[in-house]
Amino acid sequence: MNNTRKIPSKKQRSLEILIRLKRLYPDAICSLNYSTPVQLLVATILSAQCTDERVNKVTPSLFSRFPDAPSLANADVTEIETLVRSTGFYRNKAKNIQAACQMIVSEFGGEVPQQMEQLLRLPGVARKTANVVLAHAFGINAGVTVDTHVMRLSQRLGLTKYADPIRIEQDLMRLLPQPDWENWSIRLIYHGRAICKARNPACQACELVDICPSATLPQIKVLTNG
Incomplete structure (x- = not known):
């Protein structure tokens, strides 16, 4: 046979x-917990080399202290590092989160941009992160x-x-x-x-x-x- x-x-x-x-x-559905596009962006950056479960344990304290782009942009980066330490690579993640939020404030009026090309300019953001943010924050399927x-x-x-x-x-x-x-x-x-x-x-x-x-x-x- x-x-x-x-x-x-x-x-x-x-x-x-x-x-x-x-x-x-x-x-x-997206397993990261967030309330705003900025919070989704931050959570997705933190998820690199880390489980979503771990990220969701970290972000409540982080977002309680720094809920939006302006607060993250003006934060003491060492405080961000302390809050995200358990996600791994925390120094680089904290640096990218703050730099991305500073650009969001200075160039995009404090709002996460809704175009792939603009998102890719943000520190710490590659296509994977940009696709997640566009799809789940804005309903835009720009890629896989x-x-x-x-x-x-x-x-x-x-x-x-x-x-x-x-x-x-x-x-x-x-x-x-x-x-x-x-x-x-x-x-x-x-x-x-x-x-x-x-x-x-x-x-x-x-x-x-x-x-x-x-x-x-x-x-x-x-x-x-x-």
Whole structure:
């Protein structure tokens, strides 16, 4: 008996994966706690090399002391460092947070800009952070957020051959409908945490196994024409 299964094209596969992820994780929302765009920007900067859970433990005290861009811009940076110390790389994060808020105050009237090009000028802000802020603070899907989970799963699912986040994002933007760019990332992150872990992915429990070129179940052999 021939157990070989032919997998759909990349485009077909990405849309089917999206449908299944929506069913698996219907309430996928940003897991960072914030009240304003500035607070989301700060929380996202803090989330680099740190869990969202840890960030959410730090930000209540930080935002109670410094709730907006002007207060962060004029803060004693050592106080910011103390408040964010447990997120790791705290000196660099504190410096970038203050410098970004100073630019927001001096160049953007105290409000977080809503254009990718302007956001990327802020210290400590690359496309990952900018995509999160635009999508969740302003409802603007300007790109696909690519973190380590999205990178790993996009490669395993055969949707990109690249290791560079920018190239991965470009591939995903071509494959996915723009309204789903950000919720794709969140759902893929959920799936990466729960099932498709970096070590020992639980292929036997994965609902994407039949369309995944990297599935390790011995009875499934897959081919791709994507």
